[in-house]
Amino acid sequence: MSKPGKYLLLSLPTSIVPSHHKDDALDAVSKTVSPDNGSAASFPIPEFKIGTLDALVQQADELAKLEGQCEGVVAKVGDALKNILDGDEAQIERMKVVNDKPVDQYLRSFQWNKVKYRADKPLAELIDLLSKEAASIDNDIRFKYSQYNQVKNNLATLQRKQAGNLSTKSLASIVDPKSIVQDSEYIETHLIAVPSQLVKDFLKTYETVSAMVVPRSAQLVASDSEFSLYAVTAFKKHSAEFVHKCREQKWIPRDFKYVEGGKEEEKKEVERVGGDERKLWGETLRLGRTAWSEAVMVWIHILVLRVFVETVLRYGLPLDFVCALIRTPSAKQADKAKQLLDDKYSYLAGNAFGRDKKGRVKKDDPNEMHGAGEGSAEYTPYVFYEFEFQ
Numbered sequence: 001m002s003k004p005g006k007y008l009l010l011s012l013p014t015s016i017v018p019s020h021h022k023d024d025a026l027d028a029v030s031k032t033v034s035p036d037n038g039s040a041a042s043f044p045i046p047e048f049k050i051g052t053l054d055a056l057v058q059q060a061d062e063l064a065k066l067e068g069q070c071e072g073v074v075a076k077v078g079d080a081l082k083n084i085l086d087g088d089e090a091q092i093e094r095m096k097v098v099n100d101k102p103v104d105q106y107l108r109s110f111q112w113n114k115v116k117y118r119a120d121k122p123l124a125e126l127i128d129l130l131s132k133e134a135a136s137i138d139n140d141i142r143f144k145y146s147q148y149n150q151v152k153n154n155l156a157t158l159q160r161k162q163a164g165n166l167s168t169k170s171l172a173s174i175v176d177p178k179s180i181v182q183d184s185e186y187i188e189t190h191l192i193a194v195p196s197q198l199v200k201d202f203l204k205t206y207e208t209v210s211a212m213v214v215p216r217s218a219q220l221v222a223s224d225s226e227f228s229l230y231a232v233t234a235f236k237k238h239s240a241e242f243v244h245k246c247r248e249q250k251w252i253p254r255d256f257k258y259v260e261g262g263k264e265e266e267k268k269e270v271e272r273v274g275g276d277e278r279k280l281w282g283e284t285l286r287l288g289r290t291a292w293s294e295a296v297m298v299w300i301h302i303l304v305l306r307v308f309v310e311t312v313l314r315y316g317l318p319l320d321f322v323c324a325l326i327r328t329p330s331a332k333q334a335d336k337a338k339q340l341l342d343d344k345y346s347y348l349a350g351n352a353f354g355r356d357k358k359g360r361v362k363k364d365d366p367n368e369m370h371g372a373g374e375g376s377a378e379y380t381p382y383v384f385y386e387f388e389f390q
Contacts, residue, residue, distance in 0.1 A: 005330035025322040038328035070299040166227035209245040349381035
């Protein structure tokens with residue numbers, strides 16, 4: 001199923017039609033948008049307990065911030081699913097369901113969750129409850145996804161050590177303990193990964209790059225297509241100088257301490273971390289699916305509260321309005337639908353819009369449209385919100 005471009009959620013007074021009937025008002029909205037630009041359906045908004053005007057104004061601001069936060073949580077969970085599933089769009093879409101329904105079906109059949117969010121509670125309580133729920137979802141997915149990434153990175157590091165070249169890979173399965181000096185009071189063996197093109201120069205000069213290097217002590221331990229690994233013996237009191245000089249010559253000293261059974265332990269560690277990674281992958285995927293569903297539901301419930309609060313502030317009491325959800329095929333058609341609605345219902349704004357000589361609404365001056373403060377949305381003559389799912 002193709003994704004819709006955008007959803008438009010709006011409310012208008014039923015006075016837009018002579019009958020003042022909600023069904024007629026919805027039909028008028030549908031005809032205004034036209035089928036070419038989107039399909040409109042009734043969207044149920046409960047009647048909540050209304051407090052004071054000052055409280056409603058404050059709640060409108062709180063809901064605007066909270067909606068932005070919830071949209072961010074939904075996007076964050078979506079990104080986590082995308083990364084966990086390596087960008088597999090088909091699998092990602094299967095995970096993005098709300099109450100086991102495709103998101104479009106959830107929106108088309110939306111009903112306010114009266115069990116979790118009782119409509120007879122004060123608006124302040126509902127906002128607080130939804131805010132805490134959004135924060136909890138955010139914290140849960142953030143923790144689990146971080147945990148998964150840490151183990152995934154640990155596994156990648158271990159696998160690189162097993163599969164890299166001699167300058168980076170683990171030496172536990174490569175170095176024979178007989179080729180290194182152990183437990184000596186005065187001398188020690190250094191393992192040096194030498195780039196293939198520098199081997200001749202290394203063999204000519206390693207004895208003289210620093211003091212007290214044991215002559216002819218270089219032994220070839222292993223080689224690959226990029227590096228040769230040599231064991232070189234030097235006196236301990238000049239070891240730091242020798243290591244420093246090796247780095248200057250672009251020879252790579254390797255830290256290595258022989259441990260009995262080290263090879264077997266490394267293999268077990270890779271298997272253990274691999275098992276942890278697979279387990280956490282499944283846990284994170286399951287949580288991501290649940291979190292996306294819950295985050296979308298919280299987001300939509302907050303949008304419902306925004307519509308209700310803004311409707312009361314915009315149209316006053318008694319409440320007599322119609323709320324419509326418009327699903328558009330593309331962002332371009334969403335813009336077209338919005339323009340048609342603006343043209344049709346601009347009279348609802350009274351003197352809020354300037355008009356040209358023919359009475360048509362003039363485009364807003366962006367320099368004059370932000371008097372309500374930073375982040376204020378473009379003013380519309382009716383209650384209007386748009387949203388989309390990435």
